[in-house]
Amino acid sequence: MGRENVSFVDREKELGFLEERYRSGRAELLILYGRRRVGKTELLRHFAVGKRPVFFVATLGSRAAHLASFSEVLGQRFADVLGAEVRFDSWEAVFRFLGRRARDERLLVILDEFPYLVQADPALPSVLQKLWDEELRHTRLFLVLCGSSVSFMEGELLAQKSPLYGRRTGQYLLLPFDAREAGMFFPNKSPKERLEIYGILGGVPAYLEQFSPDEALFENVQRRILQKGSYLYDEVRFLLMEELREPKNYFAILRAIATSKTRLNEIAQSAFGEGEARKAAFYLDTLQELRLVERRVPVTETKPHKSRRGIYRLQDNFFRFWFRFVYPYMSALEAGQTELVWKEKIAPFLPEYMGQVFEEVARGYIARAAASERLPFIPERVGAWWDGHEEIDVVAIGEGGRKLLLGECKWSTRPVDLPLLEDLRRKGEYLRRSVGLRETEFHYALFSREGFTKRLERRACEDGVLLVTPADIFE
Template identity: 50%
Template sequence: TELLRQFSKDKKHLFFSSDLSSEQEQLKQFSEKIFQLTGESFLQTQPFGSWEALLRYIFDHLVQKIPLIIIDEFPYLCISNPALPSILQKIWDEKGRESNIFLILCGSYMSFMEKEVLGSKSPLFGRRTGQIALLPLSFKDLKLFFPRYCEEDRVFVYSILGGTPAYLQRFSDHKTIEQNVKEEILNKNGFLFSEPRFLLIEELREPAIYFSILKAIAFGRTRLNEIVQETGISDPPKVNKYLSVLRELRIVKREVPITEDKPHKSRKGIYLL
């Protein structure tokens, strides 16, 4: 979201941040955003009643003056109306290719974006002109967040938080690392205390099982048979399936000795957070 805001700040654009409200409320909010940019008075008394009507207005009228359209948290809109990707696909096929629109769909639900937007079974498959999977910032970027910390302290911070900007912003170099950890991670009211749980609940259908697998890995049970024993899940192929999902979400990685000829089939692989 912050990257898109920085990208669009010096351009004519429409930036709509979705939420989990009803479809009617989402259409009302989107109509209000368009009204703020265009001054079209009818939108105040008669918001768009469907996504097809709203999208057609954007493609037929709005993009002539405002070509950059950003929809943040696109999955939220699809939750209230699962047909939205196919509606967008229909209008895109009619008008998108000949339009000067620069349409950006953004979402923090990685599995949804990969399957429902980019996936081969998605109505939007084959219509993208590019995609960015935002990876964490590198260690060298921490200087911008924590100029007062020494290099060693920044190593500690990076080992705790990784490179996610939203997490890095919760720590302050006006405080010690210990103070930051106590306030933001160990404090039950801290922003980061429940973040792992929220992330898994958003992405996964059986979070309790995934929690037990992650806990096993965190306690040093890094081989498949060790994870099976620690979690009590009697079916190794099932555990393998859960691990594959965690790898897709980039929560877990699998490492294999470099000497293995067929690493994907190797039994010497270990799983790390």
């Protein structure tokens, strides 16, 4: 079992956004969305404390069932004027009633899992648009439409074709936590342990809550991921079945990427066979909308969407871990051999796996470091760079390309020494020649799991090289 009643962690920025809009006193139509398990409902529940909200969580069902359930919610919230037996027979009647109540009071109305309501009644957005234009925008209504179907929320509510286009007063995509935020779930773990947990679970709150802060990593992995019947054991398949109409095709795409097929043709051939690039591209687009897959190009590319050097990678750490270490050994896990899988198939390869995670965390750190004035310039873009011969883990570009910061990451068991810095400088000169950066000013950063030797620390101090350890990431 994971932890129960975990305290609400870190959504201060998101709560601040909602509170600021709430204090405006004006009519607000906000759209809050994000993938399943990311904490949308929990965020809204915390925001609603003390505000006497109308809070309705939709489920799969018919229009009549939704109206009956919502009528019960309204009957309880407005028992003094409606009574327990009230029944609204249309969404128009519902919103007209809410509009009347919001003339004289700040009224918070939250419709969670809004896509289910629209699935049962496709006319609902048009009804809401009509009433918003006629009367709701002149009230003190604070209406939040929340949904987990990212493709629906972006394609049907935020897109120009939507009846609600131009009516929303704000929108917020709730993302998983980054490494630093995820580490707040485990304040008593060391920085290295927090990074390992993040590398395995990613930043989805529902996943982070499964791990016990009092148990070692191998115990948590065996009991909460590898053990048949545990919450995370088959989470990937469950999530794909919940979100997508053809889960087996998406599964094939994800599996191909997880097995180092990173280019479109490679992915298509692995998932579907020869000549299926167009089919694979369709599924990849959807997976990118869900933030499960991302397409990357070298950060120096000036037209990323047209670049032929793009590669695909799994964006979600838990999906990466599951496809790398769980799915291939399902037969052994079904037989209860969790300890054997951990000892022989996971533990020996975890440092290598964490190397890529550490690189991603390093890029995120650089994107934040400018705010604390640890960088000599404000980055405009942060990413990686590669060609057929060399690769640089971290590249930050600033001042229109006149300044670059190059970084190298090492998730190894020994402190990093001078040769790594010298090799990074060599790669910098190679990049300068390859991309034509004769006038560019270069800066350097090194990221190390186990810190740095004394002589490297002295050189870094002399040359202005940024040195970063796991402890720095969680400052």
